[in-house]
Amino acid sequence: xxxxxxTTPVIQLRxxxxxxxxxxxxxxxxxxxxxxxxxGEFVAIMGASGSGKSTLMNVLGCLDQPTxxxxxxxxxxxxxxxxxDLAKLRNKKIGFVFQSFNLLARTSALENAELPMFYSHPxxxxxxRRRRAVQALxxxxxxxxxxxxxxxxxxxxxxxxAIARALINRPExxxxxxxxxxxxxxxxxxxxxxxxxxxxxGITIVMVTHELDIAAYCKRIVVLRDxxxxxxxxxxxxxxxxxxxxxxxxxxxxxxxx
Ligand code: ADP
Ligand code: MG
Numbered sequence: 249x250x251x252x253x254x255t256t257p258v259i260q261l262r263x264x265x266x267x268x269x270x271x272x273x274x275x276x277x278x279x280x281x282x283x284x285x286x287x288g289e290f291v292a293i294m295g296a297s298g299s300g301k302s303t304l305m306n307v308l309g310c311l312d313q314p315t316x317x318x319x320x321x322x323x324x325x326x327x328x329x330x331x332x333d334l335a336k337l338r339n340k341k342i343g344f345v346f347q348s349f350n351l352l353a354r355t356s357a358l359e360n361a362e363l364p365m366f367y368s369h370p371x372x373x374x375x376x377r378r379r380r381a382v383q384a385l386x387x388x389x390x391x392x393x394x395x396x397x398x399x400x401x402x403x404x405x406x407x408x409x410a411i412a413r414a415l416i417n418r419p420e421x422x423x424x425x426x427x428x429x430x431x432x433x434x435x436x437x438x439x440x441x442x443x444x445x446x447x448x449x450g451i452t453i454v455m456v457t458h459e460l461d462i463a464a465y466c467k468r469i470v471v472l473r474d475x476x477x478x479x480x481x482x483x484x485x486x487x488x489x490x491x492x493x494x495x496x497x498x499x500x501x502x503x504x505x506x
Pocket of ligand 2: 302303
């Protein structure tokens with residue numbers, strides 16, 4: 249399907265625009281965005297509420313088509329694709345993580361993690377599907393919670409299941425929209441640590457956040473305002489989640505002894 253080489257950016261946006269027509273009113277949610285994201289990047293998309301972050305992510309995730317401009321995903325022009333091809337491309341290349349986890353209730357970690365494979369690999373054997381799901385859950389540190397139901401797990405653990413589910417098809421690209429929005433500080437840093445590990449293993453990550461403290465863990469920060477990019481910078485002072493967690497542990501230890 250793709251002839252992309254390793255040096256082709258995973259994402260290439262050219263004058264990308266997305267408008268919504270609601271009655272008489274046209275909302276220009278994304279206005280002429282140009283952006284290249286290379287393999288192995290870890291990008292934070294920031295901006296005030298209503299600046300177009302989710303709209304841009306929906307287009308990047310092939311959940312929605314732009315109204316103008318071009319989007320090349322791994323050198324494949326997304327704009328020309330119909331719904332079926334779009335879904336195929338999405339399943340193959342992209343994993344999604346959301347603020348609200350979007351897991352099935354009363355369903356085990358395993359079953360949640362393997363869900364995308366029913367669409368992407370309908371003919372795979374139950375055993376192979378299970379094996380892949382176990383692998384993905386081990387990768388996110390939940391190897392000991394395979395049979396637990398969603399409701400028996402903490403928010404951080406639920407988000408880990410969602411990340412395992414996003415990884416199940418071995419995507420090139422993980423898109424996350426406010427993945428730490430419902431989590432406390434320590435758990436948020438732990439999730440950023442997991443993303444940093446996945447990124448170190450070669451997965452490209454694009455993540456929406458409105459918290460500078462969270463964007464600090466990314467390699468690059470893109471800021472949107474009113475649908476346009478107003479800044480795009482390398483993060484020279486990137487935080488390591490492992491270091492920050494160790495600091496938290498130390499502080500807690502000290503507080504206990506005091
Ligand atoms: P953010 O995620 O940064 O908060 P959004 O992408 O959700 O921003 O929204 C950008 C703009 O587009 C906002 O003005 C919002 O009201 C509008 N918008 C988003 N989704 C829709 C929709 N489905 N229909 C109409 N307008 C929308
Ligand atoms: Mg949003």
